[in-house]
Amino acid sequence: MSRRSLMATGGAALAVVLAACTGKDPLAEQANAGDNKNYIAGDGSVTEYGAADRKEPVEFTGTLFDGKKVDAADFLGQVTVLNFWYAACAPCRLEAPDMQSLNTEFSAKGVEFLGVNVRDEKATAEAFERNFGLTYPSIVDKDGGVLLALTKFVPPAAVPTTLVLDKKGRVCARILGVADKGTLKALLTTALAEN
Template identity: 80%
Template sequence: MTSLMSRRALFAAGGAALTVALAACSGNDPLADQANAGDNKNYIAGDGSVTEYGAADRKDPVAFKGVLFDGGTVDAADFVGKVTVLNFWYAACGPCRIEAPDLQALYTDFKSQDVEFLGVNVRDEKAAAEAFERNFGLSYPSVADKDGGVLLAMTKYVPPAAVPTTLVLDKLGRVCARILGVAEKGTLKALISSALTEK
């Protein structure tokens, strides 16, 4: 399980009540530990480790709703029937900058194959997020998740535990893979391709 970040960690203004409510879920989670330390570190850098979940080990389809930076809304139920890539990021995160061009390239490569990409921005105001998207030419949408709603919803399935984290959802909406840290292009491509071939 994981905990919502304090104001000085990933969420900057996450809200004390929600932080307290989530503290009980923390366990041995580096993202939660950093938040509790309150040391103003910009991100938890994952080691690039990949976890794949066999069909029998996957939990229920993920459920969340969010508001996009362009004002639209998103519901995880809308992605059922497609392979979905969820990428947790924010603009000042160095590793997020490293992987952004590859994420956009993969989005372009797969967008005609029933693959959806959705960013989940855990920290930024609209102006900072949109500047990042312009700088890196990102054309897939992102949820404004400064309050941690989407991140919190995901903790019951697979805790992100780092920023960036990239999750691949199968066609039923279940988490089938997780990458902690920078998503290497070849690795993520293979995970998406594998999910696409599942019946």
């Protein structure tokens, strides 16, 4: 059997096994679609968490592409946006201009934007940032450390995912998929108004 036919047979068998295990899970259906888009897309759904329903402050550490170390505790006292992305992700490219626009609008109001790059090497990430004029930093998260750390608070579940942290460092909102600019602006305005 040739290598190509062996891989095709193995891939078909894997797809059957995965399909049998996944049922009606839409994320699993996307993974099994075989369309080679290389990401699990969110549907743009927004989940807001009332103050009484929020878990404890998030905990993570990471390293920015410039080598600087960051810790979730560094962002306490301000509203923080965590945006999970990577350069080849089409929805990430779609939302990047709006992320930068909101970063420009809200940075003076006490909002900190922080990207979490889940896949790219430094040169690729920096090219993306230059192309879209992004001025906020990103954490290198190829090993999934930040992503994993945040799953105990709220699962990101798709790329892109945008999390809004309140001033106490707790997740107050999550957007799965492309963050609509108006929606994210409203979430930030609400979070800033909280005590």
